[in-house]
Amino acid sequence: MSAVTARPSPLRGDFIKLAAVALAGLAALVLFPNDLGLMTRIASSAFLVVSLDLVTGYAGIATLGQAALFGLGAYAAANANLAGLGEPILMVAVGGLAGAVAGLIFGAVVLRSRGLAQLVLTIALVQLVHEAANKLSDITGGSDGLSGIDVAPILGAFRFDLYGRTGFVFALVLLLATLAVLSVIVRSPFGLKLRAIGRDPGRVRTLGAAVMPALLVTFTLSGAVAGMGGAIEAISTGVVGLDSVSFERSAMALVMLVLGGSGSLYGAVAGTAVFMGLESIISAANPFHWLIIVGVLLIVVVLFVPRGLTSLAGDVRRLLAIFGLRRDKR
Amino acid sequence: MTALSAAPTAPILLAPAAPPALAVEGLSKSFGGLTVANEIDLTLARGDRVALIGPNGAGKTTFVNLVSGLLAPSSGRIDLAGEDITGLSDVERARRGLVRSFQVSRLFHGLSVREHIELALLQRTKRTNQFFAAIGRMADIADEAAELVERLGLADIVDTRIDAISYGQQRLTDIAMSLALKPKVLLLDEPAAGVPTRDAGRILDVIDALPADIAVLMIEHDMDLVFRFAARVVVLASGRIIFTGTPAEIAKDEQVRAAYLGVYGREEERHGR
Ligand SMILES: Nc1ncnc2c1ncn2[C@@H]1O[C@H](COP(=O)(O)OP(=O)(O)O)[C@@H](O)[C@H]1O
Ligand SMILES: [Mg+2]
Numbered sequence: 286m287s288a289v290t291a292r293p294s295p296l297r298g299d300f301i302k303l304a305a306v307a308l309a310g311l312a313a314l315v316l317f318p319n320d321l322g323l324m325t326r327i328a329s330s331a332f333l334v335v336s337l338d339l340v341t342g343y344a345g346i347a348t349l350g351q352a353a354l355f356g357l358g359a360y361a362a363a364n365a366n367l368a369g370l371g372e373p374i375l376m377v378a379v380g381g382l383a384g385a386v387a388g389l390i391f392g393a394v395v396l397r398s399r400g401l402a403q404l405v406l407t408i409a410l411v412q413l414v415h416e417a418a419n420k421l422s423d424i425t426g427g428s429d430g431l432s433g434i435d436v437a438p439i440l441g442a443f444r445f446d447l448y449g450r451t452g453f454v455f456a457l458v459l460l461l462a463t464l465a466v467l468s469v470i471v472r473s474p475f476g477l478k479l480r481a482i483g484r485d486p487g488r489v490r491t492l493g494a495a496v497m498p499a500l501l502v503t504f505t506l507s508g509a510v511a512g513m514g515g516a517i518e519a520i521s522t523g524v525v526g527l528d529s530v531s532f533e534r535s536a537m538a539l540v541m542l543v544l545g546g547s548g549s550l551y552g553a554v555a556g557t558a559v560f561m562g563l564e565s566i567i568s569a570a571n572p573f574h575w576l577i578i579v580g581v582l583l584i585v586v587v588l589f590v591p592r593g594l595t596s597l598a599g600d601v602r603r604l605l606a607i608f609g610l611r612r613d614k615r
Numbered sequence: 616m617t618a619l620s621a622a623p624t625a626p627i628l629l630a631p632a633a634p635p636a637l638a639v640e641g642l643s644k645s646f647g648g649l650t651v652a653n654e655i656d657l658t659l660a661r662g663d664r665v666a667l668i669g670p671n672g673a674g675k676t677t678f679v680n681l682v683s684g685l686l687a688p689s690s691g692r693i694d695l696a697g698e699d700i701t702g703l704s705d706v707e708r709a710r711r712g713l714v715r716s717f718q719v720s721r722l723f724h725g726l727s728v729r730e731h732i733e734l735a736l737l738q739r740t741k742r743t744n745q746f747f748a749a750i751g752r753m754a755d756i757a758d759e760a761a762e763l764v765e766r767l768g769l770a771d772i773v774d775t776r777i778d779a780i781s782y783g784q785q786r787l788t789d790i791a792m793s794l795a796l797k798p799k800v801l802l803l804d805e806p807a808a809g810v811p812t813r814d815a816g817r818i819l820d821v822i823d824a825l826p827a828d829i830a831v832l833m834i835e836h837d838m839d840l841v842f843r844f845a846a847r848v849v850v851l852a853s854g855r856i857i858f859t860g861t862p863a864e865i866a867k868d869e870q871v872r873a874a875y876l877g878v879y880g881r882e883e884e885r886h887g888r
Contacts, residue, residue, distance in 0.1 A: 292729065292751050293774055470746050477726075477734050477750065478743040484723040491683065492738045492796065493709035499743075548725065 299468040302551045303461060309558070310457040314450070321449035323565055325521045328456035331557040332463065332514020333534070334541045335550055336384075339507040341539070342547030343471060344500055345483030346395070347404050349535050350411030351511060354391060356530025357414065358384035358512025359519040363431045364424055366519075371437030373445075377459060377516045384512015385505050392504025396497060408532060415530050430526035434519060445520075452521035459517060460554075463510060467550055470506070479503060483548070544586055546593020555595050634697025636661045636830035637682070637713070637800045642691030644674075644681055644854075651677045652688070653854040659800060659830040666841040666862075667834045669851035675834045676718055678851065679802045683715040684708045695800065712799030716806055718834075720789045722777045728788050729773045732760045735795035763791045766824075768817055783814030790821060801825070803833040807840060819843065838866075 313324045337351040361383030362376040370376055395406050418425040425431055438444040445451045470476050478499060481489050486496045519525045528534055537560075545556020563582065568575040590597060637659040644652040651674040659665060667675050680686040682693055684705035693701045695713055703711075722731060736756050737743050750756060764773050767787045772780050777788060790806060806822070807815040819840060825831060835841050841848060842862045850858040850871050858871050865871055 292757060294751060296749070296751075469749075472750070473748050474737045474743045474745045474750060476746075477730060477737065480726060480730075481723045481734055484725065485721050487685075488717075488721040488723070489734075490704075490706045491685075491709055491715060492735055492792065493706055494738050494743055495706050 295472050296468075299472070303464055303468070306464065306551070306554055307457075307461055310453075310461075314453060314457075318448065318450075320565075321453045322521075323561070325449055325453045325456045326518065327558050327561045328453065328460050329514045329518035329521065330538070330541070330561060331460055331554045332517065333511055333538045334545070334553040334557045335464070335467065336507040336509075336511035336514065337535075337538045337542050338547055338550060338553040339467070339503055339510065342542065342549065342553070343476070343479050343483050344503045345486070346500070347539075348395065348407040349404060349532060349539060350391070350395075350407035350409075350414075351507075351538055352532070352534035353411040353414040353530055354384045354387045354508040354511035355515040355518075355534070356418065356525070357387045357515065358508075359515030359525040359529045360418065360425055360431065361512070362516030363434050363519045363525045366434050366436065367431075371435065372441075373436050373439050373455060373520050376436070376520055377513050380516025380519070381509040381513040384515065385509035387512065388508015389501060389505045391508065392501050395504075396500055407535075411530065411532050411535050415527060415532065418527055418530050425527070426525070428527055430524045431519075432524045434523045434525075436520050436523075449521065456517045456521060459513065463513065464550055464554070467510070471550065475499070475502075480548070540583060542593075544583065544594060546595040549593075549595055552593050552595035556593065559594060633661065634694070635659060636663065636696060637832075638694040638697075639682060640692045640694075642678070642681055642693065643689045644677060644686060645689055651854045652681060652691075655691070655851075655854075655856055657832075657849060657856070659832060661799075661830055662827050663830040663832075664844055664846045665830075665832045666845035666848045667832055667851060668836065668841060668848060668865075673851045674854040675851055676804055677854075679715055679804050679832075679834065683713060683802060709796070712797070713802075714793050714796045714798035714800070715802040716789055716793050716804055718804040718808065720782075720785045722785055722789060724778050725776055727774050727776055728769050728780065728784075728791075729760060729764070731777060731788050732763055732791050732795050735792040736760060739796050759795070763795060767791045767821060781811075781814075783810040786810050787814060787817060787821075790818060794821070794825075798829060800830045801832070803831065805834050805836065807835065807837065815840075 310324075310328070314321070317324060333351060333355045336354065337348065340346050340348055340351070358380035362380035365379040366376055370379065391410060394410065395403055398406055419427055422429075436445055439451065439455060443451050443455075471479070478489065478494055482496050482499060490496055515525075515529060518529065541556040541560045542553055543556070544560050545554065546552030564575070564579055567578050571578065586594065635658045639655055639657045642652055642655040643650065655678060667678070669675055677686065681688050684703060684707075688701070691701070692699060695708065695711055700708055700711065700713070726734075733750055733756055734743070736759055737750070740755075742748070764770050767790065769784060769787055769791065772784060777785060780788075786806060793801060793803075803822070807818050810818065822831065822833070822844060833844060835844070845862055848860060848862050848865045849856055850865065858865065858868060860868070
């Protein structure tokens with residue numbers, strides 16, 4: 286038994302990655318004080334992409350409708366606010382709860398089918414939600430969007446300022462907390478089962494583990510994360526538009542996930558930050574051709590770094606090991 | 616030809632005889648017009664070591680699929696330890712100790728060898744619904760995983776991703792998962808096929824060392840392995856059991872020799888599908 290090496294502790298690596306996200310956020314706060322609106326949108330979108338990663342990267346179910354859960358969380362939080370709920374933390378809780386319920390229903394529908402039909406079903410669902418939001422203008426503001434959100438200071442103490450500092454720190458702290466909780470979950474026994482299900486659900490069944498309940502739980506969890514992101518976006522921008530429940534938003538989330546590397550929480554975050562950061566820089570520099578440039582960049586990444594940008598870290602480590610610069614454990 | 620399964624004789628002992636570990640009765644399955652399982656009767660007693668042999672396409676894998684619940688039979692009945700499990704799902708059968716392996720390993724891309732074994736151990740001990748527990752802190756899992764890893768000679772690669780190890784090592788990981796489930800009945804579909812000799816020997820050693828009370832059915836083409844492993848050999852051809860007997864009886868039987876052994880004496884057929 287002595288020959289078997291001790292189990293590597295994954296939590297230390299997670300802590301380092303979490304610290305890196307925190308540092309990147311703080312650096313953004315200092316370096317881009319005039320772009321905190323964008324930084325906050327990156328943080329709230331990261332919730333969407335991370336939630337997508339749970340379903341797609343971990344559980345292996347491709348969806349092009351994830352924004353439905355994000356947007357429903359945003360609408361729920363906004364409506365709660367218009368009904369008198371000012372506390373932003375509670376608004377995020379409302380968004381998360383709405384997203385969780387939506388995720389459960391979404392999962393229950395989507396899991397009835399498989400493969401390509403399943404993917405089409407996710408598109409149909411997000412279009413349905415989009416159309417419903419368009420029609421139910423009393424609670425969604427229709428195509429004008431829902432505005433008039435008036436947020437109270439966080440815990441009665443931290444007022445949202447004009448520069449968006451409070452909003453960004455709020456989003457960042459919640460993102461870090463969510464990532465911390467999720468990193469524990471994906472490493473837990475349930476998380477291990479989930480990763481296995483994502484690769485071969487049939488094999489997991491022959492081990493005696495039911496797959497469908499685990500997937501429903503995952504959709505619910507994913508919905509909660511997406512809904513929280515939607516609520517944070519509603520809080521920080523003060524409006525909820527139809528685009529937040531759109532197919533386009535869902536597809537962009539998938540692009541960001543692939544860019545960063547699916548099946549890794551931090552890949553999802555990195556993909557969001559890189560994509561939205563580049564998008565912003567390129568669209569400012571070249572307002573006419575930016576989409577083409579972004580498209581070409583994406584193709585390059587998908588062709589040459591198929592496992593996403595975060596896989597590069599491992600490649601660099603391996604290279605260093607090859608050149609003897611770093612002692613590799615193996 | 617002997618009887619397919621020792622038909623239970625009238626109980627002479629006072630204690631009621633324990634039901635067989637697995638009893639299959641009249642199991643049939645057709646794909647369209649093709650009958651791939653034809654009225655199969657087969658009983659495994661506790662601790663049985665049975666080899667299931669037969670030419671490619673005979674229906675051996677289909678039989679394991681039927682018994683493990685991956686396929687629904689057209690007719691017939693399956694009892695596990697005296698309980699009818701014909702209507703139960705594959706999940707439920709596995710939970711009751713009916714464990715199978717696959718002819719071509721089905722493993723989880725991206726997961727390490729250790730994680731495969733841990734998953735099976737966690738599942739057996741009913742812990743895969745824990746959300747916040749740290750697997751690394753579970754001493755019993757660590758100990759049992761280490762023991763399995765040692766036994767299967769996987770220590771050097773225990774934290775390597777499954778896609779980065781050799782096929783023989785993948786087969787050993789697959790078997791480690793099955794063992795981690797502590798099965799009562801174990802169905803092995805060609806566990807040593809396509810595996811280099813060194814790893815194949817390890818696989819056979821492990822199977823030899825299985826707890827005596829597990830009933831094991833192994834599909835295997837290599838007659839040397841069959842002779843070493845099995846107390847009883849069942850020959851399947853075109854979905855029908857054509858012979859049951861001891862390895863020695865099988866070797867003597869002209870019909871089996873003609874239908875089967877002659878073909879499988881040839882090396883290229885050994886590692887067939
Ligand atoms: N899902 C299926 N649909 C149709 N035919 C099948 C299916 N699975 C197996 N068969 C057929 O059943 C026969 C038995 O296959 P199999 O059980 O894999 O044989 P063996 O394991 O003995 O080589 C073969 O003719 C095969 O083509
Ligand atoms: Mg077969």
